[in-house]
Each structure stands twice: as C-alpha cells, then as structure tokens.
Amino acid sequence: MEPKKKMNSYILAVDGGATKTTLSLRDASGKIYFEKTSTSTNYQAIGIEKAEKAFSQLLHEAYEATGIQDIAVAAFAVAGIDTKKGQTIVQQIVEQSCRKSLFRIQHIIVENDVQSTLIGLTGNDAGALVISGTGSTAYATDGKGRIERTGGWGHRVGDEGSGYWIGREILNTVFRYEDGRLQKPTVLKDLVYEMLQIDHIEQLNDWIYQTNYTNAQIAKISTVLSKAISLGDERAIDIACNAAKELVIMTDAVLRKIEPIHEGFIVYLNGGVLKNNPVILKLYKEYMMEQYPHISFDLCNQNPIDYIANRALRSLK
Incomplete structure (x- = not known):
C-alpha cells in the first residue's frame, strides 16, 4: 500500500x-x-x-x-x-x-x-481537436476559456467523415453496384464480401439488419477503403475525398466560431480514420491549408487517458 x-x-x-x-x-x-x-x-x-x-x-x-x-x-x-x-x-x-x-x-x-x-x-493556448473514429466531431478553444463545438450529433443525423459514415457509403456503393445503378465496376464489393465472408447481396442485407447491429460494425467496414484506393478504385477515391471534405467543413465551422486564427495555431487530430487512412489524412491537410495556410497539425499518439490526466493536472496549477 x-x-x-x-x-x-x-x-x-x-x-x-x-x-x-x-x-x-x-x-x-x-x-x-x-x-x-x-x-x-x-x-x-x-x-x-x-x-x-x-x-x-x-x-x-x-x-x-x-x-x-x-x-x-x-x-x-x-x-x-x-x-x-x-x-x-x-x-x-x-x-x-x-x-x-x-x-x-x-x-x-x-x-x-x-x-x-x-x-x-x-492548456491555456488556443487550439482545436478534430476526431474521426466511429463518429466525428470538432472542438476548438481560444485559450481564454471559450470552447466551441461542431458536429458530434450521432449517426442518425451526422457523423460526416467518420468511420461509420465511410462504412455506410461503402455499403451503399455495393448495393448500387449489385443493382446495376453504377456504370463502372468497384472492388469495394469483393473487399466487403471477403471481410464478412459472404458471397451474395442478400447475405449482406441480412448482416446489416441483424438484431445485434451496432454502429461500430458499420464503421469497421471503412477499413477496406485504403486497400480499394491502393487498387485505384474510383469510387473508393471519391469516398475518401468526400470524407476529407466533410471533416474540413466541420473544422472550418468550429474555427470560425473562435476567430481570429493566429499563426502557430495547432489542430490536433485523433481517431482511427485519420490515423489509419493516410489518403484521407493527406487530403484533409491539403484542403485545410488552402483555407488556413498558417496552421499546423499534430496527430495524437498517446493513450486517451493520458490526455484526460493532463486535463486534471492542469487544473491543479
């Protein structure tokens, strides 16, 4: 003891x-x-x-x-x-x-x-935190006690650019392809079928509407996106671009709430989508730099509990 x-x-x-x-x-x-x-x-x-x-x-x-x-x-x-x-x-x-x-x-x-x-x-500095994991949200502070938020409203009405959103877009693509509503083929179908160990669209429908459905299961589908992009799949590339743009829209919205944004402002990035999909991360940064050329980015690599501990420790000072 x-x-x-x-x-x-x-x-x-x-x-x-x-x-x-x-x-x-x-x-x-x-x-x-x-x-x-x-x-x-x-x-x-x-x-x-x-x-x-x-x-x-x-x-x-x-x-x-x-x-x-x-x-x-x-x-x-x-x-x-x-x-x-x-x-x-x-x-x-x-x-x-x-x-x-x-x-x-x-x-x-x-x-x-x-x-x-x-x-x-x-701490006492201005900055923002953008998260794209199963869901998505953005918070920003002016460093003077003001904290603003954008997004984070859940899968029913939001979570744009998140793993869930990407997974849903991929599944929608598969259904559109199987229906004949897409003019070009997509490897996303084969990747999803391989991941779920199925071979028919009806099995995919049964999987989606199973009784133990969770948002996390749909978000997991997003992990096939990187491979599809590496294979040059046009639909996968479109999904990645749109995900990055949605995250930029969300970030821009929260930054405008705490303007002005000065040089040296850091946007911290966290969540599986930004950490594990280099294409989305690269596109996001490029799109952001077009609007905010003086900001910098920091990809969070510590365990989440460490940041919460820092928050508690800062309140001691």
Missing part, C-alpha cells in the same frame, strides 16, 4: 467511453499508482444504474489497490455529454459514485470526453 501524501498530491482521471472506461490514479508528477480499463459507462447504452455501478467498482478497486484517500481533482471525461440534460444526468451519476467511494475528493470535473481531451492538449 502506498503511503499517504499531503493533500493536492493526487488526481483521478476517468475516460468514460461508449464501449469501455479507463480510470487512472496519478500524482502531480504524473506517476501512475493505479490504472484499469473496464466496461462502458455510457448511461444511454447501459442505463443509469449500470453506469453508476461501473464507476463505483472502478473507484473501489483504485482505493483498495492504493490506500490513497485524499484526491485533489477527479476529472471524469464521459462520452455522450452533448446536451444540458445529458450533463445533469452524468453529473448525478458521477457524484453518487464518488459519494459511495472511500475517496475524499476536493474537486470533481464532469465534462464531454472530447472537451476534456482538448483542454489536456492545449
């Missing part, structure tokens, strides 16, 4: 994602005393009671493993906090979980996970 230190030495960082949750207990120097990943804490997906139970279990395990009791800051960065109603619900879940724990927490922060990550990245 770690010996106790004086107050304000320790922080808790919690990355509450849609599919998993990571809790990390660190001191002000960044030393990690406990870190564990568990199940989802998204109340919209699993319900309020299960979300609270998941948070409580992680907090309990952290205390049992370290014996540390006094926590200066606990930063809960949770996916799905997109409205005032969502903020209130998650705030109540987190506060109830903390009350049940044996920790004495001086300050609790509950906010959208992308906003937390942005603060962890930029």
Whole structure:
C-alpha cells in the first residue's frame, strides 16, 4: 500500500467511453499508482444504474489497490455529454459514485470526453481537436476559456467523415453496384464480401439488419477503403475525398466560431480514420491549408487517458 501524501498530491482521471472506461490514479508528477480499463459507462447504452455501478467498482478497486484517500481533482471525461440534460444526468451519476467511494475528493470535473481531451492538449493556448473514429466531431478553444463545438450529433443525423459514415457509403456503393445503378465496376464489393465472408447481396442485407447491429460494425467496414484506393478504385477515391471534405467543413465551422486564427495555431487530430487512412489524412491537410495556410497539425499518439490526466493536472496549477 502506498503511503499517504499531503493533500493536492493526487488526481483521478476517468475516460468514460461508449464501449469501455479507463480510470487512472496519478500524482502531480504524473506517476501512475493505479490504472484499469473496464466496461462502458455510457448511461444511454447501459442505463443509469449500470453506469453508476461501473464507476463505483472502478473507484473501489483504485482505493483498495492504493490506500490513497485524499484526491485533489477527479476529472471524469464521459462520452455522450452533448446536451444540458445529458450533463445533469452524468453529473448525478458521477457524484453518487464518488459519494459511495472511500475517496475524499476536493474537486470533481464532469465534462464531454472530447472537451476534456482538448483542454489536456492545449492548456491555456488556443487550439482545436478534430476526431474521426466511429463518429466525428470538432472542438476548438481560444485559450481564454471559450470552447466551441461542431458536429458530434450521432449517426442518425451526422457523423460526416467518420468511420461509420465511410462504412455506410461503402455499403451503399455495393448495393448500387449489385443493382446495376453504377456504370463502372468497384472492388469495394469483393473487399466487403471477403471481410464478412459472404458471397451474395442478400447475405449482406441480412448482416446489416441483424438484431445485434451496432454502429461500430458499420464503421469497421471503412477499413477496406485504403486497400480499394491502393487498387485505384474510383469510387473508393471519391469516398475518401468526400470524407476529407466533410471533416474540413466541420473544422472550418468550429474555427470560425473562435476567430481570429493566429499563426502557430495547432489542430490536433485523433481517431482511427485519420490515423489509419493516410489518403484521407493527406487530403484533409491539403484542403485545410488552402483555407488556413498558417496552421499546423499534430496527430495524437498517446493513450486517451493520458490526455484526460493532463486535463486534471492542469487544473491543479
């Protein structure tokens, strides 16, 4: 058991994602005393009671493993906090979980996970964070406390340029090809069929409308895009160009909310689409530089929990 230190030495960082949750207990120097990943804490997906139970279990395990009791800051960065109603619900879940724990927490922060990550990245500087993973969103700050957002409204009405959006575009292409609505052939059909181990359009339809359907499954289809592009598939190239353009539109919209954009402004990039599809990343940067020639880009390579920990540590200063 770690010996106790004086107050304000320790922080808790919690990355509450849609599919998993990571809790990390660190001191002000960044030393990690406990870190564990568990199940989802998204109340919209699993319900309020299960979300609270998941948070409580992680907090309990952290205390049992370290014996540390006094926590200066606990930063809960949770996916799905997109409205005032969502903020209130998650705030109540987190506060109830903390009350049940044996920790004495001086300050609790509950906010959208992308906003937390942005603060962890930029600190007191102006900057933006663009994410294209299963979904897509963009946040920007002027470095003076103002934070703006664009996108992130979910697959039913948005998520343009995301893995889900790309996957849906690929599937639409396959159906259009099989129907005879495309004049040119596309290798996307063969790549999708190979990935899903099917050989008929009806099997693809059955897969899409299966009872255990998830957005992540559709997003996974996007991984065939790079190979199709390498084979010179015109439709795949069009999808990549359109994805990059959608991400640029989203980025431009959020940057215009915090104008002016000065030289040295950094746009941080994260998410599987931008990390794993070099063509989309290249096109995105080229399109952005046409509008903002003085900005720079930084592809995030740390674990998400590290950015949340930085956000908590910055609040100590």
